[in-house]
Each structure stands twice: as structure tokens, then as C-alpha cells.
Amino acid sequence: MKLKNALEELKLNETEQESEAINVVSKTIDKKLRQLLVYLIFVSVLTLLFTVLGFGSFTDQKYKVLIIITSALLSLIVAYYLPSKEALVTKESTLSRFKRIDLIHFFLLSTYFVFILISFVVRTAVVEGTSMETTLFGGDKIIAYHMNYSPKRDDVVIVDMKEHNFEQIYYVKRLIGLPGDKIQFDRLNGKLYINDELKQDVPPEYRESLAQTLNGLSNDLIPKGSYFILGDNIQTSLDSRRIGFIKEEQLVGKVLLRFSPKFEVIS
Known part of the structure; x- marks a missing residue:
């Protein structure tokens, strides 16, 4: 039965x-x-x-x-x-x-x-600070995808920063440069280029550290297994301009959407 x-x-x-x-x-x-x-x-x-x-x-x-x-x-x-x-x-x-x-x-x-x-x-994660304004704001609750994540240019990503001994362990940044990308910095004029495309007018306080990061690159190419990240708020972001390239294993996942205080797909 x-x-x-x-x-x-x-x-x-x-x-x-x-x-x-x-x-x-x-x-x-x-x-x-x-x-x-x-x-x-x-x-x-x-x-x-x-x-x-x-x-x-x-x-x-x-x-x-x-x-x-x-x-x-x-x-x-x-x-x-x-x-x-x-x-x-x-x-x-x-x-x-x-x-x-x-x-x-x-x-x-x-x-x-x-x-x-x-x-x-x-x-899930909660955004802290202002480094990703105006894309994300402090207090925003986000959802990130991380299973078999394949990094792509301009992804908003979660980055594991514990090896840098920062107060926060995880940071939200935008992935700007991939391994093999051509990256150049005109220190005199503060212009940052990725694959010959102007990406940012770098504020003066970031120029020296950025120049040191890029100094000695082979053929101005981002090394294998390394990535260049930036915050959307160029004035207050702690990113590759100061800490240098990050490793692939530091990329935790891609931010998909913000679900609070309002719902929005992140790109």
C-alpha cells in the first residue's frame, strides 16, 4: 500500500x-x-x-x-x-x-x-567604511558568490587581507588589473593606465607608493597570479596603490548584490 x-x-x-x-x-x-x-x-x-x-x-x-x-x-x-x-x-x-x-x-x-x-x-557580509562609495556604503549588507569563482575585470570582490595585519580582515574592492595586463603609471601627471586605457587620476598621496609597487615590473605586465584592486572612492581607499598586488588566493568571491538597506544588483 x-x-x-x-x-x-x-x-x-x-x-x-x-x-x-x-x-x-x-x-x-x-x-x-x-x-x-x-x-x-x-x-x-x-x-x-x-x-x-x-x-x-x-x-x-x-x-x-x-x-x-x-x-x-x-x-x-x-x-x-x-x-x-x-x-x-x-x-x-x-x-x-x-x-x-x-x-x-x-x-x-x-x-x-x-x-x-x-x-x-x-x-553574506556587511560593508564597513567609505572606500567603495558610491557603489557601496558603510552598513550595506551584501551577498557574494565564491564557489569556483573565476576573477574577471571590474568585478566587485571580497579580498582577504589578514596577511597584511590590517584591523579589518576582509575588504570590498574592485578588480581592475588581471595577470598579464599592461599597467603603467605616469607619476608626473598622476595617470594610471591599464592596457593603455586611463583608469584613474591618482591623488598625490598615493603616487609614491604606487610608483614603488610598479617599479621593476617586467615589460609593465602584472605578474602571473597577481591582481590589481582599487576602491571606487579614490580619495579614501586602502588598495593596490598602497599595498601592491594581491594574490589569487586572497580573492574570496564576487559581490553579487546588496540586499539591505535596499535591494540592488552590484556590477
């Missing part, structure tokens, strides 16, 4: 197949609970790995704690609703238990897939 038929049998006032229907629904409940426990184990293990080993990139620590607490609460809920054979003796109790377990199953499965999504595919 299939589950659909069993549920229909239990909804009837009188049926000779009530016992068989109860048995079918009970087995389905057991299966759903086993799946729930597997989901909980996966969520808990992944959360511990992200927290203990420092995975999760720029995801807020509060988020990781929240996932752990949520997993624990869901575990208690599942344990509470574990069906006992004594409880599943009438069609009313069986239907009631099935509805509750089915709801929990749907909720936890949705939570599991959302967790996988935000752990391995996209991440």
Missing part, C-alpha cells in the same frame, strides 16, 4: 485496511526521522568545521553560533517527536504524528539546503 493510499484510508471513517494503513504511515515516519537525523548530523559537523577550523570566510561569528544553537534545538524537537509503537495505534494519533513530522522534515530539509548554499556557494 502506497503512502498516498494509506493516508486516504486513514481519513475514512471506517475501513478494513486501517491497520495496514497505520503500518505504512508509521514506516514513512520512521524514514523521515532517519533523514532528519542525518541532516542534523551534517549541519552540526559542517558548523563545527567552519567554526573550529576557521572556514566560512567573512561570515559573521554570530551566524555560526546561531547555526549551532539551531541544530541543537532541532535535535531536541526531533527527539521529542520520535514515534513510539504504543502511540501509533489509532488512525487519529498516526495522522497527527505524520503531519507534525512532515512539517518538521520540510523545515529542517529547507534549513539544511540553505546552510549548504550560504556555506559553499554564497556568503
Whole structure:
């Protein structure tokens, strides 16, 4: 007897197949609970790995704690609703238990897939400072894609800066120069060129450090595995003009959109 038929049998006032229907629904409940426990184990293990080993990139620590607490609460809920054979003796109790377990199953499965999504595919972050104005502002909440990210020119990216010992670990910048790009700086006039295209009139306070960064490049080409980043706010951005080229492994992911305080696709 299939589950659909069993549920229909239990909804009837009188049926000779009530016992068989109860048995079918009970087995389905057991299966759903086993799946729930597997989901909980996966969520808990992944959360511990992200927290203990420092995975999760720029995801807020509060988020990781929240996932752990949520997993624990869901575990208690599942344990509470574990069906006992004594409880599943009438069609009313069986239907009631099935509805509750089915709801929990749907909720936890949705939570599991959302967790996988935000752990391995996209991440959330909060912008700090003014270096990306007027594209992004301090306090903006953003979503970035990072799974198998392939850097492209003019992408707005999250950059891992912890090796530079800055106060902030992750910075939002725009990717201007790729490996093999021709990069030149006219220090006298403050003109920065990428592939012979004028990219910026560099403010005076950045010119000396930028000239030092580009000094000694082979054929004025950005080295293999290196990238040149700039902030959209040229007056206040800490970027490649001062810190030099960044490595490919420092590119955490591409910013896709801002979802608060307003929704906007970032390009």
C-alpha cells in the first residue's frame, strides 16, 4: 500500500485496511526521522568545521553560533517527536504524528539546503567604511558568490587581507588589473593606465607608493597570479596603490548584490 493510499484510508471513517494503513504511515515516519537525523548530523559537523577550523570566510561569528544553537534545538524537537509503537495505534494519533513530522522534515530539509548554499556557494557580509562609495556604503549588507569563482575585470570582490595585519580582515574592492595586463603609471601627471586605457587620476598621496609597487615590473605586465584592486572612492581607499598586488588566493568571491538597506544588483 502506497503512502498516498494509506493516508486516504486513514481519513475514512471506517475501513478494513486501517491497520495496514497505520503500518505504512508509521514506516514513512520512521524514514523521515532517519533523514532528519542525518541532516542534523551534517549541519552540526559542517558548523563545527567552519567554526573550529576557521572556514566560512567573512561570515559573521554570530551566524555560526546561531547555526549551532539551531541544530541543537532541532535535535531536541526531533527527539521529542520520535514515534513510539504504543502511540501509533489509532488512525487519529498516526495522522497527527505524520503531519507534525512532515512539517518538521520540510523545515529542517529547507534549513539544511540553505546552510549548504550560504556555506559553499554564497556568503553574506556587511560593508564597513567609505572606500567603495558610491557603489557601496558603510552598513550595506551584501551577498557574494565564491564557489569556483573565476576573477574577471571590474568585478566587485571580497579580498582577504589578514596577511597584511590590517584591523579589518576582509575588504570590498574592485578588480581592475588581471595577470598579464599592461599597467603603467605616469607619476608626473598622476595617470594610471591599464592596457593603455586611463583608469584613474591618482591623488598625490598615493603616487609614491604606487610608483614603488610598479617599479621593476617586467615589460609593465602584472605578474602571473597577481591582481590589481582599487576602491571606487579614490580619495579614501586602502588598495593596490598602497599595498601592491594581491594574490589569487586572497580573492574570496564576487559581490553579487546588496540586499539591505535596499535591494540592488552590484556590477
